[in-house]
Amino acid sequence: MERSIGVIDSGVGGLTVVNEIMRQLPNERIIYLGDTKRCPYGSREESEIKLFTYSMVKEIMTYDLKVLVIACNTATAYTLKALRKELEIPVVGVIRPGSRAAISVTETKKIGIIGTEATIKSRAYEYSLKEINKELEVQRLACPTFVPLIESGEYLKVNIIKQLEHVLKPLKENKLIDTLVLGCTHYPLIADEIAKVFDEKIHVISSSEETAREVSVILDQNNLLNKNGKSIHLFLMTGNKENFELIYENIFDTTLSDFPDVEIKQIELKEIEESYK
Numbered sequence: 001m002e003r004s005i006g007v008i009d010s011g012v013g014g015l016t017v018v019n020e021i022m023r024q025l026p027n028e029r030i031i032y033l034g035d036t037k038r039c040p041y042g043s044r045e046e047s048e049i050k051l052f053t054y055s056m057v058k059e060i061m062t063y064d065l066k067v068l069v070i071a072c073n074t075a076t077a078y079t080l081k082a083l084r085k086e087l088e089i090p091v092v093g094v095i096r097p098g099s100r101a102a103i104s105v106t107e108t109k110k111i112g113i114i115g116t117e118a119t120i121k122s123r124a125y126e127y128s129l130k131e132i133n134k135e136l137e138v139q140r141l142a143c144p145t146f147v148p149l150i151e152s153g154e155y156l157k158v159n160i161i162k163q164l165e166h167v168l169k170p171l172k173e174n175k176l177i178d179t180l181v182l183g184c185t186h187y188p189l190i191a192d193e194i195a196k197v198f199d200e201k202i203h204v205i206s207s208s209e210e211t212a213r214e215v216s217v218i219l220d221q222n223n224l225l226n227k228n229g230k231s232i233h234l235f236l237m238t239g240n241k242e243n244f245e246l247i248y249e250n251i252f253d254t255t256l257s258d259f260p261d262v263e264i265k266q267i268e269l270k271e272i273e274e275s276y277k
């Protein structure tokens, strides 16, 4: 069987990255793992984020992967460097691709970042952006209520604009930024509403496209592209299967029963020792 692209996230957010990988690389087989049972990671301590991410990595590495995508900004911020050293396959995060995408569109060089508490606290975006261009001005805002709103599927059922307006007020009032990075892979699911809060006057950037492009380049350069047909995608999650399927159908704009090349399975993750230290 062909080798697969592995993708992990704390929950359903990484599906926004998968969607783009499937669009850009239709011959590739995806194995996805979302730790929906323990989501959100973004309001946890660094040690727990590492422990949980490593338990996902341990599980997904039991499959024959050719590249691993950490489709979670929080996990990328705290584990990407170490994972790149430890794993024998290429590991792609979402923060650098998100930074590149923002840099490519900003005109004023004033960029806003929204993300989980842990991602914002890590300053990973700020470092990444300024490593490329020191002149950039970066404003950061943690939005801890957004992930639960999305992960529960509530965003599909109620009007969330008022809630978003309230949280995003500090960034909007400043009127400084011309570009806003969605520094959490869950946020593209409410990107239209976020753009509305800013009266659709700023660039709203998600890292998915650029991340998928990076995966494509890596596979190409290493002669790893799958040139034949692919077998069915596998989606694994640790929490409620029905909820996952509901959000999956929303993201892929499909009905699962009409989509036979996908298998969705609930699994349990084994606890691991804190061996990453």
Ligand code: DGL
Pocket: 009, 010, 011, 013, 014, 039, 040, 041, 042, 043, 071, 072, 073, 074, 075, 115, 116, 119, 147, 183, 184, 185, 186
């Ligand atoms: N999707 C994850 C991210 O990109 C965060 C969700 C969480 O808090 O677990 O940061």
